[in-house]
Each structure stands twice: as structure tokens, then as C-alpha cells.
Amino acid sequence: MITIDNIKKNFGALQVLDGISLSLNRGHSYALIGPNGSGKTTIIKSILGLVVISSGSIHVEGEDISRQWAYREKIGYMPQIGRYPDNMKIGQLFDMMMNIRKNSGTLDEELIETFRLRDLFDKRMHTLSGGTRQKVSAALAFLFNPPILILDEPTAGLDPVSVEFLKDKILKEKNAGKLILITSHIMSDLDELTTDLIYLYEGKLLYSNPIKQLKRETGHDKLGKALSSIIIQTQND
Amino acid sequence: MLRIIKYIMYDILRTRFMFIYFLFLLLSTIALFQLDSEASKVVMSLMNVVLMVVPLISVVFTTIHFYNSYEFIELMLIQPVNRKVVFWSEYLAVTISLSLAFLLGVGIPILLYGANASALMLLYSGLMLTLVFVSMAFLAAVLTRDKAKAIGVGLLFWFYFVLIYDAFVLWVIYTFSDYPLEKVSLALIAFNPVDLARILMLLQLDISALMGYTGAFFKNFFEGYAGFIFSTALLLVWMVLPVGFATRIFSKKDL
Secondary structure (H helix, E strand, O other): EEEEEEEEEEEEEEEEEEEEEEEEEOOOEEEEEEEOOHHHHHHHHHHHHHOOOEEEEEEEEEEEEOOOOOHHHHHEEOOOOOOOOOOOHHHHHHHHHHHOOOOOOOOOHHHHHHOOOOHHHHOOOHHHHHHHHHHHHHHHHHHOOOOOEEEOOOOOOOHHHHHHHHHHHHHHHHHHHOEEEEEEOOOOOOHHOOOOEEEEEEEEEEEEHHHHHHHHOOOOOOOHHHHHHHHHHHHHO | HHHHHHHHHHHHHOOOOHHHHHHHHHHHHHHHHHHHHEEEEHHHHHHHHHHHHHHHHHHHHHHHHHHHHHHHHHHHHHOOOOOHHHHHHHHHHHHHHHHHHHHHHHHHHHHHOOHHHHHHEEEHHHHHHHHHHHHHHHHHHHHHOOHHHHHHHHHHHHHHHHHHHHHHHHHHHHHHOOOHHHHHHHHHHHHHHHHHHHHHHHHOOOHHHHHHHHHHHHHHHHHHHHHHHHHHHHHHHHHHHHHHHHHHOOOOOOO
């Protein structure tokens, strides 16, 4: 599980995260949403240690992550835009990641198979289309069977068939009791995949509750509708 | 760490830059040996090449490489790998490959045409300059956020140490020529790694007599092991400080 305690981050004068506290638990799947520039990716990058927070603390499975690195073994991350060394072949990339993570557990190669990535193992990364890169990113995120999965806009850029494959995989891992954190702008996807909603606005946490509760409170049974009514409500307050 | 260095080396060798650098040094060294039969004159000409080209190539290659491997660095940092390990792997891989290209490119012809003390000192100074300027270039790379700025800052270091600083030293010596300046100029030289390397070589070439009193003073100071250890120690400081700062900055940098 992940505990985020009053974290703040500023890039120069710009306050990107302004005192956010959250507690994310196993077996739940969280939808992290908010307008562009509201700090979603920054939160994710803070959890991964790519962005160093200005104040506050983050604990992953009880361990404070500041200046730590071993905890990342427990996280599978799929970036919004997967950037990989251009000269490397897909096969080499997978070999390298396995080599560097020295994984002791079993590998989860399901996505490599369903996306038929093995046929592309000889292609270099710079020749790949955006969608194929996304597939590589997804396969890498799930490969080491991590208990925590962080997916930054996982379905953006994928073809409809692959989107369904990926969603099935996410649901399967969710039902296996993993902690999943997803950002997306596609409400119908989130409605299917997530159990809890986190809404960010200008670096502040506006709403964080189970989606069922949100739907009950607002009387809508579609996530998109329920969300817009809660946004209108908070803006009126 | 070795695993990561292996992947970076593989990437560096793929670009063929190292091979071209090696070939350039090899051909120009052979050409200089062909032009002149006297070994000390060849070393003298080579010295000028080494003092200008080695720092320049080290700075430019390092900054370009660092920004070209940004994706790789990012990919490593989302794995359970220590930031410092990633950074030092990059540093070591670049240092090792540039040093090897230099040592082989200049060293092979020197061995073929006959090695002497001054030629070995040339190899040694070139190696030290590579280490120092790679270190500075890493500092330039982490201080900036894009490739163009990083190369700019790196080139500024090069300009400063190869050209501007010497002009400043000359100005000081010329203006205060009425005073005894031996110790002052020794101190001034300590602040420039390129000058340290140059002095190391010049004293081997036995032309310090041309440099008057200061030359005699330097000869006295740098002759024997004490002077050698003194300049090596200073060059090592020039190597350790920039990369030390760079590591500190990198371990807090947002990616």
C-alpha cells in the first residue's frame, strides 16, 4: 500500500502539488483524474522517485521512499509516453530489463503473447509506431508481477482490440488483489476498471472516495455524469 | 552496476563516434611521426593537438551522449536501481571509452615509432585531461535542462581553460613583471588543469631553459616525484570536484 502525507512540490514559482494526502490500499483500483496540468503525472513521478518532493512524505509498503530505490521492485509503471533507447531492439530491451531487475519470482509474459510482441523482437525501438510503443510499455509494466501497478493513460493510442486486451488484463490483476492506480481522460474505461476516485484540481485534492459512494451521493450511475455533478457542486461551494 | 555499464558501452560503441575519434588520433599521430624524424619535436606538435582536441572532444561527446541517453536513464530510474549507480555507470562508461580511444589512438603509433619518457608523459597528460573534462562535462549536463545549453556550458569550460585563462595569466605576468612572480604563477597554474598538463609535458621536453627564471623555478619544483605527485593530485581534484557536485545535483534532480 501507498501512504502519501501532505506532499508539496513546486517547479520554480509554480506550485504543482499543494498539500496532498492520500492512502492507497491493496485490492483497490484508483482512478486519478483531473484537468490537464492538475498534477496527476507529478504525483505518479513522486511515487516513483523521479520527481523529488519539496515537503511531506511518501511511504510504499510502510517504507519511506526518500532517497530509497529498492522499493521500486514492487511497482510496475506504464508511462504516458514510453521513451526507450532508440538503437535497441525490442527483444534486447526485454532482455535488459530482466537482467537488471534480477527477478526471482515468475515472469508474467501474458501481454507479450497477446500483443504478439515476440514477432517484433527484431525491430528497433525508433521504428515503432506510438501504439506499439504503448504495447511494449504495458508488457514491461506487468512483466515482473509487481503488487503495485501505476498506469498513466494506458489506453491512449492503442487500437480498440488491444484496448480490450489491456482492460481484461488490468481487471484480472485487480481481482488478484493488486493495487492499481490509473490516470485517464476516458470515463467509460475508468468506470469499468476502477473502484475509487481521486480528483485533483490545481495541485489540490478535491475529492477522494469510492466510486459507489460517489454514484449514490449524486444519483447518477455513469461515472462521467456523477463526476461532472460533483465538480459543479464543489465549484459552487 | 557492471551490467548497466555494459549496456551503456554497447550503446556508445554502436554510434561509431569512438571509432572515428580513435582513427583521427591514430592517423594524425602517424602523420606527425612521418613528417619529423626527431621524436621530441613530434611530441611537441602532438602536445598541442592533445591540449586542444582532447578536452574539446571530451566535453562535446560527453554532453551529447548524456542527453542522448536520457531515455535510458529514465528507464533505469523507474527500476529498483540506485540513482547514484545509474549516474556513475554513465560516468565510468564514457570515461573508459574516451580514455581507451585516446590511449590506443596515440599510444599505438608511439609504441611503433619508439616510446620515450616525454611520449609516455604525453599519454599520461592526455588521459588526465580526458578524466578532468569528462567530469566537467557531466557537471555541465546536469546543470542544464536541454542539450544545446549543456553543450554551450561545456564549451564555455573549454574556452575558459584553453584560451581565456591563459590570456589572464599572461596579463598578470606582464603587468606585474617587476615583481618576483614564480610562486604566483605556480599558484595560477594550479587553477587550470590544461596548464598543469602542459607544464608536465614541457618539463619532460627539456625546453624549460627557454622560459627564463620562471622556467628554472618550475623545473626545480616539478622535477622528481614531488612535482609529479603535486600535479597529479591537483588534476585528480579537478576530476573529483566537478563529478562530485554533479552527483549531488543529479541525485536531487527532477526528471
